[in-house]
Amino acid sequence: MALIIRNGLVLTFEPDTLGGEIIDNGAVVIDGNTIVRVGPSGQLESEYPNAEVLDAGGKIIMPGFVIAHTHMPYVLGHNQPVDFSQLRSFWDMLQKMGWEWLEDITTGEGIYASTRYAAMKMLKSGTTTVCDLVEAPNALPGPLEYSVRAIDEIGIRAQLGYEVSERVPGVSILEKLDPEMAQRGFEENLRLFKQLSSLNHGRITPRLGVHTAYTNSFETLKQARTYADTHGCGIQIHIAEIPRAFLVEKYGKSAPEVLEENGLLGSDVVAAHCIDLTDGDLEILERNKVNIAHTPMTNSLGGNGVARVTEMLEKGMNVALGHDCFFTLDTAEYMRYCYLVHKAHHANPMVIPPFQLMDMVLSHGAKALGMEHQIGTLKPGKKADIILLEPDSPTPVTPATVMSYFTMTFTGRDVHTVFVDGRKVVEDRRLTTGDEEEIKADCIAEGRALWKRNGISV
Numbered sequence: 001m002a003l004i005i006r007n008g009l010v011l012t013f014e015p016d017t018l019g020g021e022i023i024d025n026g027a028v029v030i031d032g033n034t035i036v037r038v039g040p041s042g043q044l045e046s047e048y049p050n051a052e053v054l055d056a057g058g059k060i061i062m063p064g065f066v067i068a069h070t071h072m073p074y075v076l077g078h079n080q081p082v083d084f085s086q087l088r089s090f091w092d093m094l095q096k097m098g099w100e101w102l103e104d105i106t107t108g109e110g111i112y113a114s115t116r117y118a119a120m121k122m123l124k125s126g127t128t129t130v131c132d133l134v135e136a137p138n139a140l141p142g143p144l145e146y147s148v149r150a151i152d153e154i155g156i157r158a159q160l161g162y163e164v165s166e167r168v169p170g171v172s173i174l175e176k177l178d179p180e181m182a183q184r185g186f187e188e189n190l191r192l193f194k195q196l197s198s199l200n201h202g203r204i205t206p207r208l209g210v211h212t213a214y215t216n217s218f219e220t221l222k223q224a225r226t227y228a229d230t231h232g233c234g235i236q237i238h239i240a241e242i243p244r245a246f247l248v249e250k251y252g253k254s255a256p257e258v259l260e261e262n263g264l265l266g267s268d269v270v271a272a273h274c275i276d277l278t279d280g281d282l283e284i285l286e287r288n289k290v291n292i293a294h295t296p297m298t299n300s301l302g303g304n305g306v307a308r309v310t311e312m313l314e315k316g317m318n319v320a321l322g323h324d325c326f327f328t329l330d331t332a333e334y335m336r337y338c339y340l341v342h343k344a345h346h347a348n349p350m351v352i353p354p355f356q357l358m359d360m361v362l363s364h365g366a367k368a369l370g371m372e373h374q375i376g377t378l379k380p381g382k383k384a385d386i387i388l389l390e391p392d393s394p395t396p397v398t399p400a401t402v403m404s405y406f407t408m409t410f411t412g413r414d415v416h417t418v419f420v421d422g423r424k425v426v427e428d429r430r431l432t433t434g435d436e437e438e439i440k441a442d443c444i445a446e447g448r449a450l451w452k453r454n455g456i457s458v
Ligand SMILES: [Zn+2]
Pocket: 069, 070, 071, 133, 238, 272, 324
């Protein structure tokens, strides 16, 4: 039976349209997992007199957010007591915080618990699709089985992959890379393919993970392209999150140059970070139609500078928002930081206007994941990934003010109801697909266990 979500402020968010169509007192009709109509409430109510009704009076009805780069198991590292005297550079952060103290000691059970928690928190704050990248070399083979089980259970939409990397746990990447490690990564991605084919609902899809240009040989990078072409799954990778000089010293070339020469780049690539780029590097990413997953908060944490996002957008490149799951899981915080940091960086209040920010976290995210015909806007024929917001605003939220609301007062706590694939996964701010307290307790227990492996007892 059809469901009509009525009497809301409907925001359709077609790309590059200053927010798309805005329908005051509007409605959306869904049937199964598909949006079938969007329009004025009165009209759609008379067209669908027998539909089930959900009243959205006082609420915004809009598409769910799409986050193009996450590492959900990173949740286990949240608030971990850190000896900052050991972290003098981004290198140290990567080696210690990222690998030694986190990824290298992550277990399958830890991945399951943290992914369930992260998916729950993201759904509750309006994110309906994520692109997740897992690295847990000491949990091979099989860590993605735990990711799939958690994602499937909680009900978020996801693309998923394991990071192909020649890095050897416990050994500096400056000393040694081992192609055999990369093969184990490919095998894990292949296992995921088989596992997903038995799920049958299509809400979780594979996307090959590749760590970086500097942790893989040219042969492995070429193999990644062949793999992605063979399976039609696209690639997710980190590009230029470390200073350009590192790769230039190693290869005499930058990361975009190395990746282009080895055939890895293309319109099916989602590249996180992309910070330290020359004009030539930027042109390479542009001409290869690479999708950018901008992660402003982690870039700032690492002292890595501000990515050239305003120039990318001016060039018409597809820039989406990612967040690494390193801080909060509330997309509103990353949106606001993105909205502000470029204004500060360029000393120009005109850059990243609100509608452009919304494009990044909606239609650009969908396009980055190759899902622009399925998600990212409210349009008949698209998947019913819909969120209802109840603005907690000191002033009226109207068609004229709603774009300002997203940049000024919106937080994830305003998210009231969430549908993914037509299924109501959050209702009245509570997860419907699991026991929130149990999910949180399980995550805390796994966090405690992981910290203990670092010699931290709490
Ligand atoms: Zn990342």
